[in-house]
Amino acid sequence: MSPGATSDMAPGRWSALVWLALAVFLAMSPWFSAAAILPHLRALWMLTDGAAAWLTLAVQLGFVAGAVLSAALNLADRATPQRLILAGALLAGVANLGLLVADGPIFAMLLRGLTGAALALVYPPALKAMSAWFRTGRGVALGVMVGALTLGSALPHLVNGLGGANWRAVIVITSLLAAVGGLIAWHVRPGPYQAPAAAFQPARAWQLLTGGRMGRVTLGYLGHMWELYALWAWYAAFFSQMWSAHHLPDPARGAAFATFAVIGIGAIGCYVGGVLGDRWGRARLTVLALGLSGSCALILAGLVGAGAGLPLLLAVSLVWGFWIIADSAQFSTLASELVDPAYVGTALTAQLALGFSLTAASIAVVPVLMRAWGWPGAFVVLALGPLVGAIAMRPLIRTGSKWGVGQATPPGGAQEPGLGQVITRKNSGG
Template sequence: MKREPNNSGALQRDPAGCWWGLTVLATAMLLAMTTWFSATAVVPQLVQHWGLVDGQAAWLTIAVQLGFVVGALGSALLSLADRIAPRRLMLLGAVLAALANGLLLLAPGLWSAILLRVITGACLAAVYPPAMKAMATWFRFKRGTALGIMVGALTLGSAAPHLVNGLGGLEWQRVILATSLLTLAGGLIAEFLGSDGPFPFPRAPFDPRKVWQVFTDRKVLLASLGYFGHMWELYAMWAWFSVFFASTLALHGVEQAGRWAAFGTFAVIGAGAAGCLVGGLLGDHWGRAKATALAMAISGGCALIIGFMQQAPVLLVLLVGLVWGFWVVADSAQFSTLVTEVADQSYVGTALTLQLAIGFILTVPTIWLIPVVQQAAGWGVAFGLLALGPVAGIIAMRALERDSAQGVGARG
């Protein structure tokens, strides 16, 4: 069974209380996801603390991606997001993620830290997909905008550790502790202040065959292929922009380059929150396929040029970074929105989780490749490789637009 949105009536409205429900869930998401980049934000300090080299430091971020994949695949195989109340699952994931992140304070070295980061990522797989599903129970007519706000909250949560790190040059231990407490607070808010909307998805029986059957629907497949191209670019950009910008500032002789790079990175990643809102509005009113293609075209263009701009004025580099940060995530929620609209409604949570899992698998090679290619060929080539994802995503979205004769995929 598929629930098709109806956008034909100008007077159609989502129910009273939907925006309050969204506010609570978005706040919970913002707080709960801060542990994602907690270690990445303090990589320079951890490099000194544990005596790491650049290649080793990358695994602190890659480990979270791998953990998320493991957790998401496990959740999809067991259909947890369709069998357990979403907000209860969010609370459980947030509590365990906060604990695993906090244990970094006791980690004696890199390998124990990597294990804890894997566990953190796996636990966050019980936060992100259920939050998206819980939000969708509140909206039918402005779902793209609402999901955009949710991903905007995720974006701010991902940027927050850079802000914490930049404020006064805090010790890495304080950054880790602060993000753990924020994640715990997010889970508590979701469970005890949140509520379910009037459009619940049906509960699903455990059926492992449904896991891979979700991609037999061509529209779900194309929406997911677009998402995979988007993910090829997104997390590598988020993970390595701070290092790129710090080296740019140092090249220009800026004092305290690391601290100012942290503030700049917070602004660049945080700009994506506004991008998510704009992407949602465009998706609801202009069409999801067109909106996502536009976002990927702009972000891919930024990826192609920014790495070659280190000799340019710092403010110009930052400006291009802000444009990149705005558009690189503006399309993210629209891929998820498409899945909630066209997938089998009994297994929306499973479809979302599987889409996310495969998408995050693709983040691992790009996060690993960036420092390797940068050392061999410079930032221009390294960031330029990320543009391959948007190109593939645009092709998928054009195919979806052609296939959507009735406008489900193209207009949402």
């Protein structure tokens, strides 16, 4: 253990991690509630493929709008994260419940957009709140947080699989879970490393993400996001089609359970990614995860084209689901370590806003690609994202030696951990 490391281990940090992770897991559950019940909504409202896609896209676009506004106002650095999480979770739950009275896709899209905007007050502040509890081992801590997000995103598919045709139960349960998550976060006290409230600087977000090493981190994160939510949003439709092609009964139910497994296994990937990021270095871990997830996309494309059986398709999909999210928290951790501490919340929110803007494009393009070239063509295009991301991140591995500790000064003037310290660590504790 390096000198002074014990002073970086705040008492109660593991308890805070457990409660905040549980809060995120519950609060983010409305995110994919509409995607989980999409077959029911298609039948109810006679939705076209385009309208069905917009129901999913509306959440992404709403999140982007909420995150952009939050970043411009520096909300995550000017307000208590716990208050933002509570407000966002309650608003998301109410907007999600609105689907019960929606009379058509237009109103439903507006509600889904509002749900996404509300969740922009949950996820970035939760990452900042956890950063205030951890200095050493932050990669693992944020990995657990993103793992909670992953499980929360998978939860509606499990509820749908268990609930069968009762799609209203999915909406009610996920809305209630969001409210409970917000209340849990409200009772978690602030961490000891929380920076004082920042000054209002609307242009700060863009400056934080585009300078020097953070520019490469941002590009790597965008490559990661290009494939992530496209897989999460469309996997149920893909596996349902594969299920039907094998003439098996109840494809919607089978796809619901498969999708829960493929998304949910990413929670383990987040933890493993955090451990490896703290031990090996964050850039090295991100390049590994991007390479493996992109390879899985290409392998799955080949298997579908060759008419492979469901067990093999699901096995490769599970590996993809594991590695596609394993690097996500490490991009957030890099942002929290490389930028001015007073604007960590703004940087995280802006990073997410850019990433989710790109997910809207990738989600929209998947059905177009699928109609033109089938699922193999769609998977090949998704693999381009991690390729670009790995190319962007690879030079950061070579910037510092494994044991080196460099120093640099970020735009905000605060001391930034050197890349040798951030990218690779001597201690397994980060």
